[in-house]
Amino acid sequence: MTDTAHATGHDVVVLGGGVAGCVLAARLSEDPGRSVCLVEAGRDYGPRRQDWPAKLLDARALPRDHVWERHTAAHRIRARVLGGSSCVNGCWHTWGSEADHAEWARAGGPRWTAAAMEPFRERAAARMGLRPVPEHEHSAWSEAALAAARSLGHPEVDMAAPGGPGYGTPLLNAVDGVRANAAFAYLEQARTRPNLTILDRATVDRLTVRGGRVHGVDVVMDQGRTTLRADTYLLASGTFGSPAVLLRSGIGPADDLARSGVRPVLDLPGVGANLTDQPGVFLPLRPTPGLNARLAEKEAAGDLYVTRTLIRAASPYCPEGAWDLHINPVAGPPLFGALPPGQYEAGVATFLMKPRSRGQVRLRSADPTAGLDLDPAFLSDEDGHDLAVLRSGLRMAEELAATVPLKSLAAPAEGPSPRELPDQELRGRVGTYWHPVGTCAMGAPDDPYAVVDGEGRVRGVSGLRVVDASILPTVPAANTQLPVLATAEMLAAALTA
Ligand SMILES: Cc1cc2nc3c(=O)[nH]c(=O)nc-3n(C[C@H](O)[C@H](O)[C@H](O)COP(=O)(O)OP(=O)(O)OC[C@H]3O[C@@H](n4cnc5c(N)ncnc54)[C@H](O)[C@@H]3O)c2cc1C
Missing domain, CATH: 3.50.50.60 (FAD/NAD(P)-binding domain)
Structure with a gap:
């Protein structure tokens, strides 16, 4: 044609x-x-x-x-x-935080301030039909994670609106399991x-x-x-x-x-x-038989969802009032691969939300159907800022896993914590938040x-x-x-x- x-x-x-x-x-x-x-x-x-x-x-x-x-x-x-x-x-x-909007407004002008973007956030949230996580969609693990965050003194925040660091649940564009x-x-x-x-x-x-x-x-x-x-x-x-x-x-x-x-x-x-993408590292835990049984019940009822709890936390490197980490306690079927029936993966993922490392997208050829050369260059910044923030987040993940609500459901995995790994090994554990x-x-x-x-x-x-x-x-x-x-x-x- x-x-x-x-x-x-x-x-x-x-x-x-x-x-x-x-x-x-x-x-x-x-x-x-x-x-x-x-x-x-x-x-x-x-x-x-x-x-x-x-x-x-x-x-x-x-x-x-x-x-x-x-x-x-x-x-x-x-x-x-x-x-x-x-x-x-x-x-x-x-x-995101006010600090994100300040960065965007410096690059693109006053349309990008938090106040100027607010009507568009509201318009988008309404059009997508965003809604809070319904009670019955929480698993034993996510309820324990909320209790764990409270026990460490994090304030509860509205995750999908302007605010500060704290714990809570995201808003969803899913109703009764339908995306x-x-x-x-x-x-x-x-x-x-x-x-x-x-x-x-x-x-x-x-x-x-x-x-x-x-x-x-x-x-x-x-x-x-x-x-x-x-x-x-x-x-x-x-x-x-x-x-x-x-x-x-x-x-x-x-x-x-x-x-x-x-x-x-x-x-x-x-x-x-x-x-720029947000890298993350997973702190693996060993689910107790009791947690596996409760997750299996939830799965059998068709109600086991990807985990819906998180803490937005500030490392010592973060500007006042903002946060540079998402700490996500997760338990359920692994995202990649499979486990035998009745067994699940549990742990706490730490995501670096404001990385300084920068990668690139390049063509491999001029053919529009050819794959691209994509390098996110995770944790590659010269001054080691990203590794330092990540290690500080992994310490918070360990603290969360050690709280009474979570440790009664999952025990520490054998071997050293990812936080203690040498830089190269830690880089080898990195995954993405897909942003x-x-x-x-x-x-x-x-x-x-x-x-x-x-x-x-x-x-x-x-x-x-x-x-x-x-x-x-x-x-x-x-x-x-x-x-x-x-x-x-x-x-x-x-x-x-
Ligand atoms: C696995 C995964 C999980 C994620 N989870 C979340 C989450 O839970 N919450 C969240 O907030 N964000 C999440 N994100 C990120 C979020 O989906 C993206 O930020 C968002 O989709 C970006 O929108 P976009 O329009 O820029 O790109 P996209 O939504 O990716 O749209 C780009 C579109 O362009 C099309 N396209 C590309 N090249 C061409 C071409 N040459 N010709 C014609 N069409 C083309 C693609 O097919 C695609 O449909 C996730 C992303 C992924 C991949």
């Missing part, structure tokens, strides 16, 4: 139908006079929940299909389906609008840029290639996908592009740089690594904005879905103002 019906112009094309893409497509198509085309590489399973694969709906586990790569390192996992990573994630919603993804929340009504087209199984290859303006976007579909044209191009392919599209389009670090066989069009050194950001970072006009401004406009190219997690220059001290939803709501409002 070359020039087809899709190729006729739209006012706006949204490139990537994940969390941010669903918000933008829904909000911009509210005006019947604006034609919007939403392009997603994965499948659209439509408006009826019964037509969606059971694994994507089941909020009790993290599915490992409908992803870009199967059987890959955990930090590479990202969804490939309409609704994006909201279809495969833990359904947790938490919010209500962003496609349900944002596209259910929008789908019927004649001015919204959804193109699924359509992979964005590259943008054509001439004279500093985008002239079209090449998309690969089952039937062949097509070119879409629009007045405004909104890139929403996520922290890995959005820099990849820019790089294939010749927008990025010129030397690197030439090495990947792409003709440089615009030298923007920040594209693909600054990859990558930063690869098309917004920044001030004098920042040579800025890719976009505070409204997502790509520097040096007119008609093109990036509107997803990739523009956040620093990761918030939060799970990123609610911050990304609020960001997309805010950018949609800026576009339509």
Whole structure:
């Protein structure tokens, strides 16, 4: 297919139908006079929940299909389906600190302050139908974890709203075990609008840029290639996908592009740089037979969920009033692998929420179906800040595990605590919280690594904005879905103002 019906112009094309893409497509198509085309590489399973694969709906586990790569390192996992990573994630919603917003406002201006973002946080939370964890969804372990946090004197906080350090439960976009993804929340009504087209199984290859303006976007579909044209191009392919599209389009670090066989069009050194994700290390414990029995009962009743308790805690390196750690006591089936029936994994995970280490996304080739070179560079910062914060978090995890409520359910594992391991061994234990950001970072006009401004406009190219997690220059001290939803709501409002 070359020039087809899709190729006729739209006012706006949204490139990537994940969390941010669903918000933008829904909000911009509210005006019947604006034609919007939403392009997603994965499948659209439509408006009826019964037509969606059971694994994507089941909020009790993290599915490992409908992803870009199967059987890959955990930090590479990202969804490939309409609704994006909201279809495969833990359904947790938490919010960051004032300090996060101060960082963003320095890069992107006053739209990004905590006060200015608040209406968009509220709008996103309402649209996603976020709700507290119902009593019956707590396991014996998560109830004990809440008691343990109280016993150590942590204050109770609302996890999905502005506040300070403390313990609590996230808000969920899951009801009775069903994951209500962003496609349900944002596209259910929008789908019927004649001015919204959804193109699924359509992979964005590259943008054509001439004279500093985008002239079209090449998309690969089952039937062949097509070119879409629009007045405004909104890139929403996520922290890995959005820099990849820019790089294939010749927008990025010129030397690197030439090495990947792409003709440089615009030298923007920040594209693909600054990859920031939250690493974590697990303190394993040995569940007592009593805990295993209670978890097995819960599982048999269909009520064993991924753990829903956490403490946001401040290490000695953290600014006053903020937090730089999530301490998550977990017990249930392992995220990876399997245990014999009736046996479960228990422990306390420690996540570094404000890492200083920075990785990168690079092309392996100019082929849009080829894998990407993704290096999160966990715990690599030169001054050792990230390792120090992590060790301080692991000490807190040990203290939590030693409280009466938790130690009566799980005993310390044999061998040294991860905190005592040499640096290299500790690095070998690192997993991810799956909250990558930063690869098309917004920044001030004098920042040579800025890719976009505070409204997502790509520097040096007119008609093109990036509107997803990739523009956040620093990761918030939060799970990123609610911050990304609020960001997309805010950018949609800026576009339509
Ligand atoms: C396993 C996992 C668990 C997580 N758990 C949580 C959690 O519990 N709570 C939380 O707050 N956050 C969680 N997150 C993070 C959260 O899901 C992300 O922050 C959020 O989805 C980011 O939104 P986005 O729109 O930037 O990207 P995504 O939602 O990933 O959307 C990007 C979309 O673009 C599409 N795309 C990419 N490249 C192309 C291309 N070339 N052409 C066409 N389409 C393309 C993708 O297929 C995808 O649909 C988790 C993430 C993962 C992967």
